[in-house]
Amino acid sequence: MITAERKPLEELIEYIKPFKRILLLGCNECVTVCSAGGRKEVGLLASGLQMAMLKSGNNIEIRQHTLERQCDPEYVEELVPMINDADAVMSMACGCGVQEIAMRFKDKPVFPAVNTTFMGASERQGVWAERCQGCGNCLLGETGGICPIARCAKQLMNGPCGGSVTGKCEISDDVDCAWQLIWDRLKSLGLEERYMEITPAKDWRSGGGSGPRKIIREDLAE
Amino acid sequence: MKSESRLEKILAAGHLAVTSECGPPRGCKPEDVVTKSKYLEGIVDAINVTDNQTAMVRMSSLAASVIIKQQGLNPLFQVTCRDRNRLAMQADIIGAYSLGIDTMLCLSGDHTKFGDHPQAANVHDIDSMQLLQMVKGMRDDGVFQGGAELKGAPKMFIGAAANPFADPFELRVMRLAKKIAAGADFIQTQCIFNVDKFEQWMEGVRAKGLHKKCYILAGVTPCKSLGAARYMSKRVPGMDVPKEVVDRMASVPKEKQAEEGVNICIETIERLKKVEGVAGFHIMAIEWEEIVEEICERAGLLPRPQV
Amino acid sequence: MEKFEPVIVAFCCHYCAYTAADMAGSQRLPYPTNVKVIQVPCSCKVDALHIVKAFEKGADGVYVAGCLEGDCHFKNGNEKAARRVEYVQKYLDEIGIESERLEMVMMSAGMGYRFAQVATEITEKIRKLGPSPIKTATAL
Structure with a gap:
């Protein structure tokens, strides 16, 4: 899975300071499994942000929503009815999910709430390690x-x-x-x-050495 | 002969070779390189010039090698895989050879974690084995790693490192064999304090006939103080400093410790001379270059043969 | 400012602290009415979100009460709860709520006296700390 860790609250507050209505998004895939950005973490972050903002005299509105898969345009589409009620989006998905939101909603600011870290496996409960x-x-x-x-x-x-x-x-x-x-x-x-x-010396072209990579499956591609 | 390297000539003539090292300065002080290398004039056959050793920025090994060459001495140009990709490394190798440097050592490099730029990316585009292959390809086949023809091949005498004391021990002889297959002409080992273990490794080396396929220079280091011995035994990964050595350093008063360190070093050389397959010595007197002459003198390694 | 009466939420494990509270009652041991007891099947059932929400909703202090070390009915739920409390304490610091407002305590079902004592001590500690910064900010 792709692993991630929440960014410090201080950094997140800086991002959302100028905004009143925030749409806080989670993702049900990898970040849920590594306890960084699933439904539960969205709730915890919403509460923390709310309180931290309140302390500095800002009353903000945070709407929470968790998508099945934020790196997939099909699921991102379900945000259409709620996106206009938000001044900005904060996403707890991995970098792929954050970018998907940015690409779909061109005039909406979007901020990452987590640092996408590595592709790894769970060594034991609560411990993840890089593998690939x-x-x-x-x-x-x-x-x-x-x-x-x-x-x-x-x-x-x-x-x-x-x-x-x-x-x-x-x-x-x-x-x-x-x-x-x-x-x-x-x-x-x-x-x-x-x-x-x-x-022998590795050919790094397959590893990103020749720019952003893409997979096209002719039989599936539309 | 594969090169014009003085080190190769010494070894090929069957003499016990002696190399030592010189860490370039952390700043634009060419005079420091001159001073350090002058201590080694007439004492050693080649002077290793480290490449950002312990991942601390220093004058480039290429530049310092050139300064040493300008003194009429023989630099042994070290190249690590940590800081440069294969383009930069090949460019430096061609550059070095063009400036008269004909001997080099291929290393992975200490991890940036240990240096003064832990924020830096570790490049490792290729590893030390692949670096050996690359240099051999440049020299023998006249091709770049990417396959294109190279006009004017660098005739390098190619070295590699071996650590008989790291784990897994059973892999260490195989790793040497692999380095030889990749292109190593000579080997400089990690500092030897545990001679028994080194002998055990050499047994494996001889069993495979590897000592006949490349020259093995045994690495030795004089401990300057008890603190240095303790530091190496505890803090340097892959160093094996037995308790007896530390105890012996501790058994003499502080002002006699440097002398005792030199004694241990000389005794080690004497013991290593008897080990079949040892083709010479690599004396690493870190920031203590001036002591190398005394060590070589007392160990009967002087005068250096003329070849 | 009118007299401050702290609101304290106590998440009490059914197998120990909750029973201890009953014991305190039957022994007629007094403890402050500030403490609002919430029964949970095990201290580790208390999620980080429950604790944080309690503060968001106006608690001045929260504690999680689980079984004595090695006595968890579900093997080691109390140890997990203790680790979670530590984790939430760090989060509270990030938010700007003093982490002393959250505590993990351990007791057995028979410790009616300890239950009352803990409730009193924590109430007094929170009273000294004053109202939670969230409560203060909400009141403004």
Whole structure:
């Protein structure tokens, strides 16, 4: 999923200060799962903003709404009846959702309420960790199912650097050495020899090196 | 011979090679490079010039290498993958060779987290293995990494680093083999304090015949003080400073510690000389370049052979 | 300013604090009427939103009362509640509400005396802090 974290309240207040009527939007997809911008977080933020604004003598009106999927024009359409009642939109969706609102409602200010952080997985309740960088040319098949691009601090594609100690990365004891994980996997799969294959320099065009990426499925595209 | 490198000539002639290092200054002070490198004149065969070591901005390794070259000495140009993409790296390699630099070391680079610009992006367009491949391709095939022909190939003597003390240990010999396959002509190792472990690694190296495929320069460092020994043992990831070394430093009074550090370093060199496959020494006297002469003298590494 | 009587919301776990409140009653132990008790099936049933809404609606103080450590009827709901209270305390600071206005307390069902004592102490603490800044702002 795409993970996100709420921005500090102070920053959000700066955004909405000039406005009276705010439409606060959540999204039912990734940001709900990572407890950053679902229905519940929308309620919590609305209440917090309301109180913080009240304290500084501003009475604002916050309407809360959570879309099924904010990165999809089909769902964004459902905002049409309510958008005119708002002076500005604050979105708790990921950056994709925020931009979808900006594209659809050209004259409406829209502000992000979260920092979109990474593509990751839940390690345990309340803990998410980065797993993928969307490089566009997956090499997990060669690396035992562990990604060195997303999980090695130096993005090393050919093995651990000299800072790998007892399974941990030199940057922090909280970070596993991706290459230790890869090596452990290769060993348990009996694929130790695979380590000797040199992964050549990566073609970053698929990874965004040639500008914004797009996928077109001819059979589906309208 | 793959290059005109003095280091290569020394090694090819079967002499024990000696290299040392010189960290460029954090500012426009070319005279500092001159002073530091002069300490090493006639003492070592090549002087490593670090590339923004510990991710702190310094004079570029290319510029400092040129200054050293201008002194009539032999720079060993270090290039890390942290700060530049493959375009910039290739441009610098061509530039370096054009200015008379024929020996280089390919590194991943310390993470920006440890430096004075933790805000900076870590580039890592390519990794150290791919850098070795790239330089070898430039030298031997006369092509850029992107495939285009290169007019006037840089005939570099190509080095890489190896850390026998990092984990997973069982991968460390394989990693060396991979670096050799990628293009490494010589290797400089992490500082060796745990000689037993190094010997264990070398056993693996010899079992695969890797010492015959590239020259291995054993890295050593004189501890200047007990504090330095403790720091390296506790704070530097991938450094293995055994308790005995720290205890030995602690057993002498403060004013004798530097001397003891040098003694340990010389004893280490003597022990390493007996290890089959060690082709020379890389003496890393960080901010203590003036001591290298004494170490080389007492370790019987002087005078340097003429080749 | 007229005499300030704080409004305090106490979210009380059914298995401990709520029963303790009953016990306090049957033992005729007095505690301030400022405390409005809300029964919950477990302290961890109290959501961050419940707490924040209580302040928005005019509470001067809020506390969550759960079972003693290791005694949760649902294994460790009380520990989760304590972590959530800490999280909301930080949020209150961001909003500009003193985080001391929110507390996590723990007690067993038999601690009628402790229930009354906690209710009294928290009421006095909030009385000293004065009305919540939200209440003050609303009154303006």
